[in-house]
Amino acid sequence: MMRAAALAVVLASPAIAQEAADTIVVPQDGAGQRDLLMLDDAAYGACLTALDELGVVYSEAAPIVPEDDADCGILRPLTITEIAPGVAIDPAATVRCPTAEALAVWTRDFVLPAAARLDDRGPLASILNGSGYICRRRNNAADGKLSEHAFGNAFDVMGFTFTDGANIAIEPREAQGTMAESFQDAVRASACLDFSTVLGPGSNAMHDDHLHLDIVARSSGYRLCEQGGATDQ
Ligand SMILES: [Zn+2]
Numbered sequence: 001m002m003r004a005a006a007l008a009v010v011l012a013s014p015a016i017a018q019e020a021a022d023t024i025v026v027p028q029d030g031a032g033q034r035d036l037l038m039l040d041d042a043a044y045g046a047c048l049t050a051l052d053e054l055g056v057v058y059s060e061a062a063p064i065v066p067e068d069d070a071d072c073g074i075l076r077p078l079t080i081t082e083i084a085p086g087v088a089i090d091p092a093a094t095v096r097c098p099t100a101e102a103l104a105v106w107t108r109d110f111v112l113p114a115a116a117r118l119d120d121r122g123p124l125a126s127i128l129n130g131s132g133y134i135c136r137r138r139n140n141a142a143d144g145k146l147s148e149h150a151f152g153n154a155f156d157v158m159g160f161t162f163t164d165g166a167n168i169a170i171e172p173r174e175a176q177g178t179m180a181e182s183f184q185d186a187v188r189a190s191a192c193l194d195f196s197t198v199l200g201p202g203s204n205a206m207h208d209d210h211l212h213l214d215i216v217a218r219s220s221g222y223r224l225c226e227q228g229g230a231t232d233q
Contacts, residue, residue, distance in 0.1 A: 032069075032070035032071040032072075032073070033070075033071040033072075033146070033150075033151055034064075034065070034070075034071060034072065034073035034074060034075055034151060035075065037074075037075075037096065037151055037152075037153070038075040038076060039076065039096075039097065039098070044076055044097060047097035047098060047100075047101055048097060050101050050104075051078075051097065051100055051101060051104060054084065054101070054104040054105065054108060055082070055084055055085040055104075056080060056082060056083055056084070056100060056104045057080070057081045057082035058078045058079060058080045058081065058082075058100065059078070059079050059081075060076070060077075060078060060079075061077045061078065061079050061094060062077075063075045063076070063077070064077050064094070064133065064152075066135055069135055071146055071150065071151070072135035072146065072150045072151070073135070073150075073151070074094070074095075074096055074133055074151065074152035076096070076097065077094050077095070077096065077133065077152055078094070078095060078096070078097055078100055079092050079093070079094055080092060080093045080094075080095060080100050080103075080132075083100070083103055083104050083107050083127060084104060084107045084108055084112060086123065086124075086125070087107060087112070087124050087125065087126060087127065088125065088126035088127070089126065089127055089129050090126040090127070090128055090129060090161070091129055092129070093129045093132035093133075093155060094132045094133040094152065095132045095133060095152045095153075095154075095155060096151070096152035096153060098153075098215055099132075099152060099153055099154065099155060099214070099215055102194045102195055102213075102215050103127075103155055103194075103213070105194055106187075106190065106191055106193075106194040106195070106213075107127070109190070109194075110186070110187060110190035110191070110193075110194075111124065111127070111160070111187050111190075112124060114183055114186045114187055114190075115160070115162070115183070117179070117183070118162070118165070118168075118179055118183060120164075120165050121162035121163070121164055121165030121166065122162050122163035122164030122165055123162065123163045123164075124160060124161075124162060124163075125161045125162055125163045126160070126161045127157055127159075127160055128157065128158040128159045128160065128161065128167075128169075129155070129156070129157075129158065130156030130157065130158040130209075130210040131149055131154070131155070131156040132149070132152065132154075132155055132156075133149060133150075133151075133152045134147075134149045134150065135150045136149060136150060137150075139204070139206045140206070148197070148214035148215075148216050149214075153214045153215050153216055154197075154212060154213065154214035154215075154216075155213050155214070156210045156211065156212050156213070157170060157187075157210055157211040157213065158170060158209065158210050160183075168180045168183055168184065169209070170184060170200060170201065170209055170210050170211050171184075171201060171208065171209060172201040172202065172208055172228075173185075173201070174202075174228075185227075187211075188200055188211055188227060188228075189227060191211065191213055192223060192225035194213075195213040195214060195215055196214065196215055196216050196217065196218065196222075196223045196224065197212065197213070197214040197215075197216055197223070197224045197225075198211065198212070198213055198224070198225050198226060198227075199211070199212040199224070199226050200212065200226065200227075200228055201228050202226070202227075202228020203226045203228055
């Protein structure tokens, strides 16, 4: 409760959040993943400028530093409310700036053009947020590797809403033969160009109702792009 209250205060005053973020002391020994992922001032500033140019609506939030975990957290978190002009993130998402930038570029370059082909729904109104930051392990397991959500590197897309027509929820759609299936397939495939991990229906039972997108940097440069729906064809 204390953390939530502090966050609410800081959200109302981005200048204070920036000051707080700038005064973080990064431990020299035993630095956790959240410390290693913090952008320096130049990179962070460039990222915020990119978001501004993309028309993202965001606020800087207080550093997220769980006392009981050295790795979880985000030292310079953002709260994203619009990912493109007129396109909400619902509910608002907490992520690192580079995650927001990837999401905004994907939305501009692929999601909006794909949505424009859906002539019975009107303009894209929102991307439904399944999860941004959360300190947890992969697939909600009790132990094992932390999820990229634990560092603010990941975002889960539950679906899309439109101004004048039916929502498109992420779900198994193989051979459905609908425009909703074509839209889902198009945005999922294109996400592999902006995110280094894309999981969804068909990846495993945990991902049947959302697309998991993250920007993890693998030392090999490998990209995990799962399009699901293995067929006999
Ligand atoms: Zn996820």
